[in-house]
Amino acid sequence: MKSDELYALLRRRGVLWPTAEIYGGAQGLYDYGPLGAALKQRLERAWTAWFVGLSHDFYLIDPAELLPEAVVRASGHLENFTDPEVVCDQCRTSFRADTVLEKVRPEGVDGLAPAEIGALVRDRGVTCPRCGSTALSVPRPFSLMFGVDFGVAGTERAYLRPETAQNSYLAFARMWDVGRRALPLGVAVIGWVYRNEIAPRQVLFRMRAFTQAELQIFFDPAGFPVPFDRVRDERLPVLRAARRESGAESPEWVSAADLVAAGDLPEFYVFHLAHTYRFYRDVLGYPADRIRLFEKSERERAFYNRIQFDVEVHLESLSGFKELGAVHYRGDYDLGRHGEGSGKDLSVTRPDGRKVLPHVLELTFGVDRNLWALADTHLANEGERTVWKLPAYLAPVTVGVFPLIPKAHAEAALRVADELTAAGISVRYDDAGTIGKRYARMDEAGTPFCVTVDGETVAEGPNHDTVTLRDRDSRQQSRVGRAALVDRLRSADALVRPARL
Ligand code: GAP
Numbered sequence: 001m002k003s004d005e006l007y008a009l010l011r012r013r014g015v016l017w018p019t020a021e022i023y024g025g026a027q028g029l030y031d032y033g034p035l036g037a038a039l040k041q042r043l044e045r046a047w048t049a050w051f052v053g054l055s056h057d058f059y060l061i062d063p064a065e066l067l068p069e070a071v072v073r074a075s076g077h078l079e080n081f082t083d084p085e086v087v088c089d090q091c092r093t094s095f096r097a098d099t100v101l102e103k104v105r106p107e108g109v110d111g112l113a114p115a116e117i118g119a120l121v122r123d124r125g126v127t128c129p130r131c132g133s134t135a136l137s138v139p140r141p142f143s144l145m146f147g148v149d150f151g152v153a154g155t156e157r158a159y160l161r162p163e164t165a166q167n168s169y170l171a172f173a174r175m176w177d178v179g180r181r182a183l184p185l186g187v188a189v190i191g192w193v194y195r196n197e198i199a200p201r202q203v204l205f206r207m208r209a210f211t212q213a214e215l216q217i218f219f220d221p222a223g224f225p226v227p228f229d230r231v232r233d234e235r236l237p238v239l240r241a242a243r244r245e246s247g248a249e250s251p252e253w254v255s256a257a258d259l260v261a262a263g264d265l266p267e268f269y270v271f272h273l274a275h276t277y278r279f280y281r282d283v284l285g286y287p288a289d290r291i292r293l294f295e296k297s298e299r300e301r302a303f304y305n306r307i308q309f310d311v312e313v314h315l316e317s318l319s320g321f322k323e324l325g326a327v328h329y330r331g332d333y334d335l336g337r338h339g340e341g342s343g344k345d346l347s348v349t350r351p352d353g354r355k356v357l358p359h360v361l362e363l364t365f366g367v368d369r370n371l372w373a374l375a376d377t378h379l380a381n382e383g384e385r386t387v388w389k390l391p392a393y394l395a396p397v398t399v400g401v402f403p404l405i406p407k408a409h410a411e412a413a414l415r416v417a418d419e420l421t422a423a424g425i426s427v428r429y430d431d432a433g434t435i436g437k438r439y440a441r442m443d444e445a446g447t448p449f450c451v452t453v454d455g456e457t458v459a460e461g462p463n464h465d466t467v468t469l470r471d472r473d474s475r476q477q478s479r480v481g482r483a484a485l486v487d488r489l490r491s492a493d494a495l496v497r498p499a500r501l
Helices: 003-012 034-054 069-075 114-123 165-178 241-245 256-261 267-283 333-342 367-378 406-422 435-445 455-460 482-493
Strands: 016-018 030-032 058-061 066-068 082-087 094-096 140-143 147-150 156-160 185-194 209-219 235-239 252-255 291-295 307-315 320-331 359-366 379-382 385-388 399-403 427-429 449-453 466-471 477-481
Touching: 003 016, 003 367, 030 034, 034 058, 034 185, 034 209, 034 267, 034 359, 034 367, 058 165, 066 069, 066 147, 069 156, 069 165, 069 333, 082 114, 165 185, 165 209, 165 333, 165 359, 209 367, 235 256, 235 267, 252 256, 256 267, 267 291, 267 307, 267 320, 267 359, 291 320, 307 367, 320 333, 320 367, 333 359, 359 367, 367 379, 385 435, 399 406, 399 435, 406 427, 406 449, 406 455, 406 482, 435 449, 449 482, 455 466, 466 482, 477 482
Parallel strands: 058 185, 235 291, 399 427, 399 449
Antiparallel strands: 016 030, 066 156, 082 094, 082 140, 147 156, 185 209, 209 359, 235 252, 291 307, 307 320, 320 359, 379 385, 449 466, 466 477
16 A cells, blocks of 8 residues: 555544644654554564563663753763754755755765765755755754753753663663663663654654664673574575675575674674564564665664664555664663763673673664554455454454344343453444444454354353354354353464563
8 A cells, every 4th residue: 555545544543643633733743543552552562572571681661751961961862863954045944864865865874974965965966855946055963852941940951862772771770780680681661752853754654752662681791692593594684784885675585593604793683683583574474575684884873883783674655665673782882871971880790700881782663663564564455345464462452342233232242342351352342334344344453353243142141152253364254152252362362472581
């Protein structure tokens, strides 16, 4: 589906809509409706099970979204978290430099200095994407952070967090004590982050407020043992930076063992890259041939990273590969900077008496982008119907419950709905329109099962209910009893969990 069609469908179904829609919306801000909020929650639940569930020493915390200025100064965000902005002197519109240069340099401007971007704008006859003028300014760094007055006097400054990662670094010393004083130690945060993007666009792809799920793994740089045998033979779709430089765009399938054998990627990094790849393929269900692990070169990667592979998925709605998450090896950058900034030594003592400053491996995941990608890859027109083939454990609603004839069967259907809700299953009761219309609504919402309560159910009385269960994907219907129904729905709802480290 094209982006406009997909967005229209998601809006119509109440998955999401622009914030302050009745005022014309606010650029880069979106609200989730009932289906979107439930899907987001289920996505976060699946992410937590897969990543935080990797070790008994990994924890999820829920910190504040506002950071004192000292934090973003130490982290380097105050100085470096900028995008190059180009302003059109004619129509006064601001653009991100990569937007202005889209036609002459489609690969973007990551790693280019402002002077190099300026030279490209000047020498390649670039014009304003809005009014066509050539009067474009010299690029200047534009801070992506939202600063706010903090406290009553207005003399203190705070910032809405630009990434959840910072909270995990701030919590490290406390978590060292709260946990078992063991490395590796994982501290995960799921929550809203805020970036004053110069040009928000592509709905959930460049937002000004969005949700990240990030796991920071603190480890001893002298060794990060991982059960590499579990991934050794996994073939990964990698696009190495060196191959890209010679013009390659498609990934090569390389085994995890061969990636390590190449010599420049440590085992712990490739293990987590493979674990992350499996999440996208096996848990979220993106087709393997639409995923690529895109290595950023030294010039392109974020200022704090030593190794960076972005996880990209090819999206029909946005006509290309899009970054949905990444695996970042951040070294000792973060604890080093916060150690200096706070004046507190963040190194720890290992069982053999060594004092070490832990390094950080970051597994980052954009919740909103993945929500969109799940719609792009799993929602399709199939003949007469539109069906969202979400894995059952991600579907916002697990089962639709319908009375065949509302007047005659509502009481029994409501009872079935209540019983399923009490069993912890997500239920939507629907008695409006024909059964066909109700199935169609559920198919579009991604509901994997529908239950119809009919005269037979009513005749059986409250203790011997059987109902008709319809499967979304096969459309097959079967008569099932009460206990079998709960078992079937519960097992479909069960999360995919990894073996512990
Ligand atoms: N802590 C590392 C970090 O923040 P990032 O690449 O800036 O790295 C991580 O962001 C993820 O957050 C991205 O892979 C993407 O999925 C999501 N993301 C980043 N900017 C976004 C935006 N403006 N709108 C929606 N999602 C965004």
